[in-house]
Amino acid sequence: MSEQEHLYDCIIIGGGPAGLSAAQYLSRLALKTVVLDKSKTAGALAFTNKIENYPGITKPLTGAELLDIFRAQAVTFGAEYVESQVIGALLDNPIKEVFTMEGVYKGRSVIIATGAMGRKPSFKGEKEFLGRGVSYCAVCDAAFYKDKTVCIVGESDEAVKETFVLRRFTDKVSLIAQTDNRKLRDNPQLIAQDIKVLINKRIEEIRGSEIVESIVLVDKLSNEQEILPMDGVFMYLHGNTPIVDFLNFAVDISDDRCVITNRMMETNLEGVFAAGDVTCVEVRQVLVAASNGCVAALSAEKYLHHRKRRKYVWG
Numbered sequence: 494m495s496e497q498e499h500l501y502d503c504i505i506i507g508g509g510p511a512g513l514s515a516a517q518y519l520s521r522l523a524l525k526t527v528v529l530d531k532s533k534t535a536g537a538l539a540f541t542n543k544i545e546n547y548p549g550i551t552k553p554l555t556g557a558e559l560l561d562i563f564r565a566q567a568v569t570f571g572a573e574y575v576e577s578q579v580i581g582a583l584l585d586n587p588i589k590e591v592f593t594m595e596g597v598y599k600g601r602s603v604i605i606a607t608g609a610m611g612r613k614p615s616f617k618g619e620k621e622f623l624g625r626g627v628s629y630c631a632v633c634d635a636a637f638y639k640d641k642t643v644c645i646v647g648e649s650d651e652a653v654k655e656t657f658v659l660r661r662f663t664d665k666v667s668l669i670a671q672t673d674n675r676k677l678r679d680n681p682q683l684i685a686q687d688i689k690v691l692i693n694k695r696i697e698e699i700r701g702s703e704i705v706e707s708i709v710l711v712d713k714l715s716n717e718q719e720i721l722p723m724d725g726v727f728m729y730l731h732g733n734t735p736i737v738d739f740l741n742f743a744v745d746i747s748d749d750r751c752v753i754t755n756r757m758m759e760t761n762l763e764g765v766f767a768a769g770d771v772t773c774v775e776v777r778q779v780l781v782a783a784s785n786g787c788v789a790a791l792s793a794e795k796y797l798h799h800r801k802r803r804k805y806v807w808g
């Protein structure tokens with residue numbers, strides 16, 4: 494395949510309602526579009542049990558069901574959907590490069606739509622040992638922990654999936670749930686792979702000197718404390734902070750850590766747009782994310798075709 498054939502018109506980072514709406518608009522305009530999505534189950538909509546306030550749906554759906562519709566529609570119009578976590582990006586040249594563990598994607602424009610399910614380090618020792626035993630990406634870092642003792646903190650589908658990634662490198666893997674998650678404890682796949690599931694535990698502290706050496710856990714029922722020797726701690730907890738770490742300040746980020754855009758969803762960099770909860774939007778709703786995605790896509794189309802105006806009358 495030639496260099497040109499590998500080049501996307503637009504790379505969309507994030508497959509929630511913002512990213513998938515943008516993908517639907519761009520692919521329907523015959524622009525070569527790829528959506529890079531960390532996980533189908535990791536975004537805010539994927540987490541939502543019941544949605545009934547999105548226009549056009551006549552009965553309540555789960556967030557995952559609504560997301561399936563968004564995804565199917567974008568793919569039907571020709572967008573590529575790839576489940577892959579973006580770990581970095583070079584955005585200030587006309588050809589943008591987006592990095593994943595599987596390879597580099599090149600595109601003439603980028604839309605950032607990674608949502609706001611991130612969190613700031615909150616456990617004692619978490620920030621201090623980041624990159625020295627604390628990680629947020631098993632796919633990226635698992636290979637450094639061959640035969641080491643590691644744990645995953647979290648109980649989402651994504652946390653479980655990443656636990657299996659770590660298990661390929663070491664048999665000393667435990668999964669720590671902060672709630673009384675017996676379903677997780679009894680998960681047959683985890684049992685089959687000999688992964689220890691500790692439920693109802695609170696992380697009190699991550700300890701070490703140069704690198705992580707142990708964690709202090711507190712049992713939430715008995716309040717008993719235990720110290721577990723540990724080499725790696727992989728955090729898979731969710732919060733409500735925009736996910737911008739992979740950008741490494743490649744675009745302007747506000748003090749609240751959201752991506753700054755104008756009302757046409759343009760960032761400070763030419764050809765780079767953002768949409769949805771990752772931006773400094775004041776209302777976090779599916780409808781707003783989807784409409785941001787539409788505006789970002791039309792702005793990208795204008796940029797790609799060097800138009801003076803956005804094309805929004807499609808007669």
Ligand SMILES: Cc1cc2nc3c(=O)[nH]c(=O)nc-3n(C[C@H](O)[C@H](O)[C@H](O)COP(=O)(O)OP(=O)(O)OC[C@H]3O[C@@H](n4cnc5c(N)ncnc54)[C@H](O)[C@@H]3O)c2cc1C
Nearest residue numbers: 507509510511531536537538579608769770777778779782
């Ligand atoms: C519990 C809950 C209930 C809610 N209920 C409602 C409701 O009833 N009605 C309503 O309108 N809104 C509701 N919301 C809000 C709504 O879900 C969000 O506003 C909306 O999903 C935001 O869309 P988004 O595309 O910006 O982000 P998200 O839906 O969060 O999607 C972001 C996507 O980016 C991906 N991603 C993240 N990091 C990376 C990376 N590094 N590389 C690649 N991909 C990445 C994620 O996997 C995810 O698929 C609710 C939110 C929550 C948390």
